[in-house]
Amino acid sequence: MRRVSHTGGDVPVQGPGAGPSTVADVTDHLLVRDVDEDALLALIFPHLPAGTGTSVPPGDDAAVVAAPDGRVVVTTDVLVEDRHFRRRWSTGEDVGHRAAVQNLADVAAMGARPTSLVVALVAPGDLPVDWVEGLARGLGQVCAPLDVGVVGGDLSGGEHVVVAVTAHGDLAGRAPVLRSGARPGDVVAHAGRRGWSAAGLALLDAGRGGDDAGLVEAYxxxxxxxxxxxxxxxxxxxAMLDVSDGLLRDAGRIARSSGVRLDLDEPRSAFADDLERLEHAARLLGADATEWVLTGGEDHGLLATFPADGPLPAPFRRVGRVLDAGEGPDVLVGGHEPGTRGTGWDHFRA
Structure with missing residues (x-):
């Protein structure tokens, strides 16, 4: 076994022969099966922020993270290769970025500030080591500016790449915002993009990813x-949630949890800016941009309800109203049953 110097300690490299003279040269050509677990961790750790709330960082059996509020918001999510991402499209940095954002959005949707992530990676032997380093860089690029620590996790071998993230957050004395609090008369509001990620995926699926780099980046x-x-x-x-599975599907979750109906405004008025941005891609693909807005997932905007007599905080915009429960669908669009081909992403029917 030869060893190459790396920040955080020497990295053992399996295999005979003299190697390149720099770590970058070595890791550019290594596969996961060429290194042991300690070597892979030594490459990952330098890219991961600790966060100022972390008192015991990775290296022991568990990390220790401050919880000033006395309560901890906890959520978990997974990304599965060829289910949530494809390696021919996504770099390790892309997947790390996405894995962080989708979990941090769930914490934010509870009204909390994210504090730390724990990440588990299943890696096949033929996965390039630099892809794994990219994953760590992507996590760090999202988390470091937010003072969110990536404080540990696990590594395992397997046939496909799986990234599992658990996120923690601090409520700072606030009551958590649940899905079950919407009341008739409330305003429905949304913060963030709608339909961009779905449009980017459609472009990639059609082999037209080069036609709109901004939408592809959004995916x-x-x-x-x-x-x-x-x-x-x-x-x-x-009430509030992260819109990860599509506006109609996630609005329905608030409606059912709260025992109400949500009447969303017509997309042409509520999401005019998004539709304008999506129209070129829709024309290229012969698609309906309104479908992307109503059913597209993974934009990770926030959908919330607010009392009608107060101002909406930035960057929320009004997109509907809360009605009494009644006969018919949980979610209406412009007062009518949605005339769409689907309601959003379902992990077991997609």
Whole structure:
């Protein structure tokens, strides 16, 4: 076994013969099966922020993270290769970015500030080591500016890449914002993009990814208005969630949890800016941009309800109203049953 120097310690490299003279040269050509677990961790750790709330970082059996509120918001999510991403489209950095954002958005949707992530990776032997380093870089690029620590996790071998993330957050004295608090008369509001990620995926599926790099980027590396979650809680939001599976599907979750109906405004008025941005891609593909807005997932905007007599906090915009429960669908669009081909992403029917 030869060893190459790396920040955080020497990295053992399996295999005979003299190797390149730099770590970059070595890792550019290594596969996961060429290194042992300690070597892979030594390459990953330098890319991961600790966060100022972390008192015991990775290296022991568990990390220790401060919980000033006394309560901890916890959520978990997974990304499965060829189910949630494809390696021929997505770099390790793309997947790390997405894995962080989708979990941090769930914390924000409770009205909390994210504090830390724990990440588990299943890696096949033929996965390039630099893809794994890219995953760590993507996690760090999202988390470091937010002072969110990536404080540990697990590594395992397997046939496909699986990234599982558990996120923690701090409510800072706030009551958590649940899905079950919407009341008739409330305003329905949304913060963030709608339909961009679905359009980017459609472009990639059609082999037209080069026709709109901005929409493809929105799919590969979604953004979320994370600061809007605590801001909505402070403004009296009665219900809130991360729109990960499509506007209609997730609006229905609020409606059913709260025992109400949600009547969304017509997309042409509520999401005019998004539709304008999507129209070129829709024309290229012969698609309906309104479908992307109503049913497209993975934009990770926030959907919330607020009392009608108060101002909406930025960047929320009004997109509907809450009605009494009644006969018919849980979610209406412009007062009518949605005339769409589907309601959004379902992990077991997609």
């Amino acid at each position: 590969l590396r979604p953004t979320s208005p994370l600061e809007a979650g605590p801001r909505a809680a402070d403004a009296g939001a009665t």
